[in-house]
Amino acid sequence: MNAPVQLSEVQKVYGSGPGAVTALGGVSYSFAQGTFTAVMGPSGSGKSTLLHCAAGLDEPSSGEVHLAGTPLRGLDETALTELRREHVAFVFQAFNLMPALTVRQNIILPQTLAGRTPDEAWVTEVIKRVGLSERTRHRPSELSGGQQQRVAIARALAGSAAITFADEPTGALDTQTALEVLTLLRDQARASGQTIVMVTHDPVAASYADNVVFLVDGHIVSESPVPTAESVAAELAKLSRLARRGAAAAAAGESTPGVLT
Numbered sequence: 001m002n003a004p005v006q007l008s009e010v011q012k013v014y015g016s017g018p019g020a021v022t023a024l025g026g027v028s029y030s031f032a033q034g035t036f037t038a039v040m041g042p043s044g045s046g047k048s049t050l051l052h053c054a055a056g057l058d059e060p061s062s063g064e065v066h067l068a069g070t071p072l073r074g075l076d077e078t079a080l081t082e083l084r085r086e087h088v089a090f091v092f093q094a095f096n097l098m099p100a101l102t103v104r105q106n107i108i109l110p111q112t113l114a115g116r117t118p119d120e121a122w123v124t125e126v127i128k129r130v131g132l133s134e135r136t137r138h139r140p141s142e143l144s145g146g147q148q149q150r151v152a153i154a155r156a157l158a159g160s161a162a163i164t165f166a167d168e169p170t171g172a173l174d175t176q177t178a179l180e181v182l183t184l185l186r187d188q189a190r191a192s193g194q195t196i197v198m199v200t201h202d203p204v205a206a207s208y209a210d211n212v213v214f215l216v217d218g219h220i221v222s223e224s225p226v227p228t229a230e231s232v233a234a235e236l237a238k239l240s241r242l243a244r245r246g247a248a249a250a251a252a253g254e255s256t257p258g259v260l261t
């Protein structure tokens with residue numbers, strides 16, 4: 001079976017001419033079904049761009065993305081929206097909650113929009129697991145930033161979408177809630193076969209994933225299966241040093257990019 005998220009030689013160049021920035025330099029990677037993968041790398045290494053291209057929110061300059069078995073090239077915005085609504089959930093930093101709806105209404109909104117009947121027992125369980133049982137009738141404006149982030153996480157989990165993309169999903173959470181949420185994401189991948197791709201800067205968060213993919217200068221340079229917080233932190237420190245050395249070499253006009261192959 002094909003992986004739910006497949007990137008083949010994906011390149012993304014922003015701008016043109018001398019000021020052009022190559023955010024992804026030809027990335028090929030398959031995110032297999034039922035896996036929870038963390039994407040890490042130094043600032044500016046292309047993590048968000050990879051997530052956006054993989055989710056069809058941004059169009060690669062070249063290469064191909066398959067999402068839920070469908071090639072994204074040539075799909076119009078309506079077809080992309082349909083595809084995402086059917087198969088994909090997002091936990092992004094901008095929470096995109098609807099201000100007029102209550103917490104519970106926000107959480108089931110993607111399913112309502114897709115014409116599905118929510119599994120009320122599961123929705124209640126997810127709300128409990130993210131610690132929002134006392135807040136279901138509140139509006140987003142009545143919640144703290146961390147609570148709003150938990151609503152976004154519950155919304156992604158409640159619909160049991162085949163694929164979840166998360167960008168720093170635990171960034172605004174206290175340690176205990178963050179660990180609860182990460183455990184929930186890991187359980188979803190293991191028990192329900194969901195495919196979860198999470199961008200994070202946090203080695204502890206990454207250690208909950210099944211696999212960590214490291215990006216430097218728009219290239220996947222290494223992977224860490226069975227990650228621990230310590231091994232991830234050590235790899236990141238090494239790659240950040242390499243990235244800095246590569247940048248210094250480029251500034252001095254040397255050809256060595258400082259990227260592992």
Ligand SMILES: Nc1ncnc2c1ncn2[C@@H]1O[C@H](COP(=O)(O)OP(=O)(O)OP(=O)(O)O)[C@@H](O)[C@H]1O
Pocket residue numbers: 014015021022023041042043044045046047048049050
């Ligand atoms: N819309 C854009 N226009 C021009 N350049 C962009 C745009 N978006 C991203 N970039 C550039 O592409 C490169 C990769 O950016 P990206 O946001 O994917 O990195 P990142 O690894 O997610 O960074 P961070 O960890 O700081 O969030 C960076 O050099 C960035 O400046």
